[in-house]
Amino acid sequence: AQSVSQHNHHVILSEAASLELGCNYSYGGTVNLFWYVQYPGQHLQLLLKYFSGDPLVKGIKGFEAEFIKSKFSFNLRKPSVQWSDTAEYFCAVSSGSSNTGKLIFGQGTTLQVKP
């Protein structure tokens, strides 16, 4: 069965610090990978996605993620965080062969950026 694991549950950073949130997945076949963000009081929004091609994908607001197939990882990075990046971040995976759009989520990482 597919599963997603996010290693950091709660991260506290100061503004301008670099960010890396870990995400590992368990699935034997082709996968699509996603990072979603949920700002306080708002809905889940797509940050970036990987389907195929260049394993380094760039998303909105300066975020990027790198797919490392050998490590089953899809870590999220940002070189310099801002206070407005305070939010909860979810890694998710779907089967590349599925036609139902079902996502499997990690447990989420709460990022708190101190001004």
Next chain:
Amino acid sequence: EPEVTQTPSHQVTQMGQEVILRCVPISNHLYFYWYRQILGQKVEFLVSFYNNEISEKSEIFDDQFSVERPDGSNFTLKIRSTKLEDSAMYFCASSEITGQSSPLHFGNGTRLTVT
């Protein structure tokens, strides 16, 4: 930007009561989903719906749950006889198509509290 809207934002109900959570997906979207997140746990897939029928459902989605698209705009989740463990945040999502080019768009969620 078009949004998925969910009502109500918070629903309190007594154990054993029926509850209907409502969602208005984005108008040109064809695929609809319900997810839920129990406090402190992962966002979990419940069901996907396309062409007026369920395309996939999880083990959580037992006979107590049903979904319906009663008209051209609403997508509802009904829980027939609520249990304490149904207390969670329920997210509706929609996508234009499945697969690579159409990510899920989520609503703000309905917080269901069963007492």
